Amino acid sequence: MASEAHGAEQAADQGGLVFHPMDQFIVKPLFGGDTVEWYTITNVTLWMGVTILAIIALLVLGTSRRAIIPSRTQSIGELAYGFIYKMVEDVAGKDGVKYFPYIMTLFMFIVFANFLGLLPMAFTTTSHIAVTAVMAFAVFFAVTILGFVLNGPKFLGLFWVSSAPLALRPILALIEIISYFVRPVSHSIRLAGNMMAGHAVIKVFAGFAAITAIAPLSIVAITAMYGLEVLVSFIQAYVFTILTCVYLKDALHPGH
Amino acid sequence: MATETHEAVGEGLADAMGVAAHEAADAAPGMPQLDFSTFGNQIFWLLVTLVVIYFVLSRIALPRIGAVLAERQGTITNDIAKAEELKAKAVEAEDAYNKALAEARAEAGRIIAETKAEMQADLDAAVAKADAEIAVKVAEGEKVIAGIRENALVSVKDVATETTAAIVAAMGGAADEKTVSAAIAARMKG
Numbered sequence: 001m002a003s004e005a006h007g008a009e010q011a012a013d014q015g016g017l018v019f020h021p022m023d024q025f026i027v028k029p030l031f032g033g034d035t036v037e038w039y040t041i042t043n044v045t046l047w048m049g050v051t052i053l054a055i056i057a058l059l060v061l062g063t064s065r066r067a068i069i070p071s072r073t074q075s076i077g078e079l080a081y082g083f084i085y086k087m088v089e090d091v092a093g094k095d096g097v098k099y100f101p102y103i104m105t106l107f108m109f110i111v112f113a114n115f116l117g118l119l120p121m122a123f124t125t126t127s128h129i130a131v132t133a134v135m136a137f138a139v140f141f142a143v144t145i146l147g148f149v150l151n152g153p154k155f156l157g158l159f160w161v162s163s164a165p166l167a168l169r170p171i172l173a174l175i176e177i178i179s180y181f182v183r184p185v186s187h188s189i190r191l192a193g194n195m196m197a198g199h200a201v202i203k204v205f206a207g208f209a210a211i212t213a214i215a216p217l218s219i220v221a222i223t224a225m226y227g228l229e230v231l232v233s234f235i236q237a238y239v240f241t242i243l244t245c246v247y248l249k250d251a252l253h254p255g256h
Numbered sequence: 257m258a259t260e261t262h263e264a265v266g267e268g269l270a271d272a273m274g275v276a277a278h279e280a281a282d283a284a285p286g287m288p289q290l291d292f293s294t295f296g297n298q299i300f301w302l303l304v305t306l307v308v309i310y311f312v313l314s315r316i317a318l319p320r321i322g323a324v325l326a327e328r329q330g331t332i333t334n335d336i337a338k339a340e341e342l343k344a345k346a347v348e349a350e351d352a353y354n355k356a357l358a359e360a361r362a363e364a365g366r367i368i369a370e371t372k373a374e375m376q377a378d379l380d381a382a383v384a385k386a387d388a389e390i391a392v393k394v395a396e397g398e399k400v401i402a403g404i405r406e407n408a409l410v411s412v413k414d415v416a417t418e419t420t421a422a423i424v425a426a427m428g429g430a431a432d433e434k435t436v437s438a439a440i441a442a443r444m445k446g
Contacts, residue, residue, distance in 0.1 A: 022287060027294035038296035048305040055309055059317035066324050068331055074324075081321045101314040109309055129289050130298040135306075196289065 017210060021203035025127055025196065043123040051112045051125070059108070080108070084241065091245035095252055102142075103248070106135060107241040114195060114233035118226070126236075127195035129188060136188035139244050147251035158254040187243055194236045198229040416440045 029040050036042060059080070062073030070078060084107050088100045110126055117124025125131050147155040159176040161169060202225045209218040288294070417436055424431035 025288040027288060027291070027297060036294045036297050038300045040297055042294075042297055042301075044294075044298050045301045048301050052305055052308050052312070055317075056312055059321065060312060063317065063320050063324065066320060066327075068324075068328050070324075077317070078321055078325060081318065081325070101310065101318055104318060105306060105310045105313055108313065109306060125298075125302070127289070128298055130295040131302050134299050134302055192289065 017207055019204055019207040021200040021207070024123065024199060024203060027128075044125055044128075047113070047116060047123045047125050050116055051109060054112045054116060055108050087242060088245055088248075091242060092249040092252060096245065096248050099248060103241060103244055106139070106244060107237055110135075110191065110240055111234060111237035114237055115230075117195065117199065118229055118233060124195050124199055127192055127199060129192045132188035132192040132240075133184070135240075136184040136191075139187065139247060140184035143247045143251040146248075147254060150252065151254050155251070155254050158250055162255070183243075183247065187240065191236050191240050194232055198225065198232055201225055202229065413440060413444065416444075 027036055027042050027044055029036060029042050030046055031041060033040065058073060059077045062077045065071065065074065067074060084104050085100055088096050088103055113124065113126040116122055117127065159173045159180070161172045161176065164172050202222055205218050205221045205225060209215045417440055420436050420440060421431055424436070
């Protein structure tokens with residue numbers, strides 16, 4: 001095993017193909033130390049902090065002049081506000097608007113974490129299932145509790161498809177319940193999986209650049225993937241947010 | 257063989273990363289996402305981040321942007337209302353202008369007609385007066401001419417008589433005045 005490792009390192013020294021596509025996702029302490037405790041300041045801390053600063057720069061500093069005729073930054077901030085506000089209003093209804101700040105928080109965090117993760121050498125916090133799962137389960141529990149608090153037992157009507165024939169209803173109820181509990185899983189894995197896959201693929205293409213003959217093709221492929229990832233970064237944030245709105249709508253208006 | 261290579265790569269990776277990563281790689285070869293030892297750290301910092309973002313958004317950013325958007329909407333509505341008001345005023349002013357213009361035109365027309373009528377009356381009077389004067393002058397002139405003509409005829413008769421008498425005398429005859437006058441009268445009639 002040790003000799004094999006040595007062999008691999010030799011290959012690396014000789015400029016052979018070395019793929020470490022998953023290294024970029026390793027959580028490591030920023031200021032030395034070996035262990036990662038819950039309070040350790042790691043690259044996760046750093047990039048989440050950068051995310052917060054970026055959001056503050058856009059939505060607080062960018063709008064500080066409160067101009068009637070907005071600057072570019074303020075315009076982008078207003079666009080983001082209008083985009084999510086309209087989404088919440090359209091999908092979850094008028095009474096969903098009071099949950100707008102929570103949904104805006106999720107959207108801004110995800111979209112900024114995704115885009116910041118596209119910077120070279122950056123760490124993509126949303127590529128970790130631990131992060132997306134916390135958000136997905138937070139949405140899941142919040143929506144479920146909200147559904148029961150607002151509607152009481154009537155919330156269970158969500159699983160009882162009254163428009164279907166009576167004989168089918170128990171089967172449909174089972175399917176509905178399963179799909180309901182799968183929601184947080186798909187919700188979180190969709191985001192983390194998309195972010196991880198794209199970044200890993202870019203790294204794999206980058207690994208091929210070590211071969212001179214393939215290097216130009218590799219660079220073209222990285223560029224193309226990067227473009228796709230820019231798109232995916234926004235779309236996944238959008239999807240996560242709109243699904244949150246859909247789940248919220250289920251909690252507010254449980255009939256089908 | 258394949259797994260061996262994979263492990264070898266993992267080892268090389270772990271060596272490069274140092275001891276900590278070595279342990280991590282041992283715990284979760286391949287996916288750092290499934291290295292549960294880092295979950296606590298990520299979840300803690302995620303919660304801190306989300307809480308900070310939530311407070312920044314709900315206390316500062318969102319009310320401010322909402323207020324700006326509402327204010328802009330209000331400004332736009334006000335401006336449109338003001339513009340409509342001004343437009344109505346402009347239409348009103350134009351109507352008033354057109355009305356004043358029409359009135360002025362009518363007044364001007366009336367004054368022109370009056371003036372024309374006055375002038376025509378003056379002109380007619382003057383023409384009539386002139387005609388009358390001309391007629392008087394013509395009558396006077398005709399009378400004078402008639403007088404002159406009569407005098408001329410009388411003079412012609414006198415001159416003819418004297419001339420005839422002189423001619424007859426020169427020829428050695430003696431003409432009595434009555435015969436000469438009768439002959440001249442006869443000639444002048446012819």
